[in-house]
Amino acid sequence: MIWVIEFLIMLLVLIVGIGALTVKDLLGAVILFGAYSFMMCLLWAIMGAVDVAFTEASVGAGVSTVLFVAAVFRTSRRTKD
Amino acid sequence: LKIIAAVAVTLCGAVLVYGTMDFPAWSDPASPAATHVSPHYIEKTMQETSVPNIVTAVLADYRGYDTMFETAVIFSAGIACLFLLRVFGRREDDGAMVCRHIPTGITVRIKKGRDLPDGCVEFERIDSTWVPHDIIVKNTCRLVAPFIQLFALYVVAHGHHSPGGGFQGGVIFGAAVILYSLSYNLQSATRQISERAGLLLSTTGIFIYAGTGALCLLLGSNFLNYGALAGVLGVDPVTARSHGILIVEIGVGVAVSAVMVLLFYMLASIGRLKEGL
Numbered sequence: 001m002i003w004v005i006e007f008l009i010m011l012l013v014l015i016v017g018i019g020a021l022t023v024k025d026l027l028g029a030v031i032l033f034g035a036y037s038f039m040m041c042l043l044w045a046i047m048g049a050v051d052v053a054f055t056e057a058s059v060g061a062g063v064s065t066v067l068f069v070a071a072v073f074r075t076s077r078r079t080k081d
Numbered sequence: 082l083k084i085i086a087a088v089a090v091t092l093c094g095a096v097l098v099y100g101t102m103d104f105p106a107w108s109d110p111a112s113p114a115a116t117h118v119s120p121h122y123i124e125k126t127m128q129e130t131s132v133p134n135i136v137t138a139v140l141a142d143y144r145g146y147d148t149m150f151e152t153a154v155i156f157s158a159g160i161a162c163l164f165l166l167r168v169f170g171r172r173e174d175d176g177a178m179v180c181r182h183i184p185t186g187i188t189v190r191i192k193k194g195r196d197l198p199d200g201c202v203e204f205e206r207i208d209s210t211w212v213p214h215d216i217i218v219k220n221t222c223r224l225v226a227p228f229i230q231l232f233a234l235y236v237v238a239h240g241h242h243s244p245g246g247g248f249q250g251g252v253i254f255g256a257a258v259i260l261y262s263l264s265y266n267l268q269s270a271t272r273q274i275s276e277r278a279g280l281l282l283s284t285t286g287i288f289i290y291a292g293t294g295a296l297c298l299l300l301g302s303n304f305l306n307y308g309a310l311a312g313v314l315g316v317d318p319v320t321a322r323s324h325g326i327l328i329v330e331i332g333v334g335v336a337v338s339a340v341m342v343l344l345f346y347m348l349a350s351i352g353r354l355k356e357g358l
Contacts, residue, residue, distance in 0.1 A: 054249050055248060067345060070348040
């Protein structure tokens with residue numbers, strides 16, 4: 001039964017990653033990137049790498065999202081391309 | 082050009098996926114990664130270092146050099162961000178400050194050179210961009226922040242027995258300060274941890290790590306061989322390695338939390354450290 005969850009999370013990682021690349025709103029891209037980090041964290045946890053999952057959750061989904069949001073707030077919210 | 086790039090990226094991805102076909106199966110006991118040093122770590126970590134969490138033991142003891150230079154990399158990232166973004170001395174704003182009358186919510190703009198009357202506590206200084214009157218957010222963050230900091234200390238101290246360690250604990254501690262800075266304003270956060278204090282803390286963290294290694298060297302052992310600290314700590318060499326890991330993790334935690342706070346200060350205030358988000 002675990003492979004269903006794993007497959008779902010893998011699919012979500014793909015969708016969210018492509019979404020973060022293609023979306024025009026940079027704030028939306030940052031939020032999608034945070035979701036991507038969280039899905040990766042779940043994947044690490046499923047594979048038994050709990051320390052890596054913890055790091056991914058705190059650094060990837062936590063602080064780096066905040067730093068990205070701060071950077072977006074202080075620059076522009078729209079991409080040029 | 083975009084089509085060419087897309088084709089190139091797809092080809093590279095296909096080659097990479099093809100390359101993973103030759104990898105040994107996941108958790109294969111005969112794979113190269115699992116045959117050289119891994120059995121030694123799995124069998125001997127408990128009797129050599131008395132640390133139940135093998136990941137922590139490998140990270141901070143067997144591969145101590147890697148972790149030290151990782152911390153140095155984070156420190157240099159913080160310093161690079163500081164040099165890129167920090168604006169020294171240049172004053173472009175008109176020196177005015179914006180204050181809010183707390184009971185009524187009216188904001189007033191005070192010109193340069195003027196100040197609030199002495200002993201006036203009904204005004205609070207706010208950022209010049211729109212700041213909502215957010216009593217719920219402020220009080221929630223004020224209630225939650227101490228628990229986050231306590232959890233961060235737990236993560237650092239309990240890294241021997243459960244997932245966690247200096248990096249995660251330091252990041253969580255830095256996140257608590259960032260939360261405080263977001264819910265109040267940048268000035269109240271820099272009053273707690275100033276830029277100078279952040280820089281000092283980040284260098285102190287590196288110094289704790291490298292100093293522990295150098296102490297081992299002075300006591301006649303290899304660099305970062307914590308067994309040499311047995312005489313100083315008054316325990317047997319195996320427990321000394323466990324304690325050495327803890328000291329090093331504290332160093333990593335201090336450095337990482339200070340760098341995270343510094344990065345947020347720089348990014349949120351465009352290097353001026355006057356107004357945050």
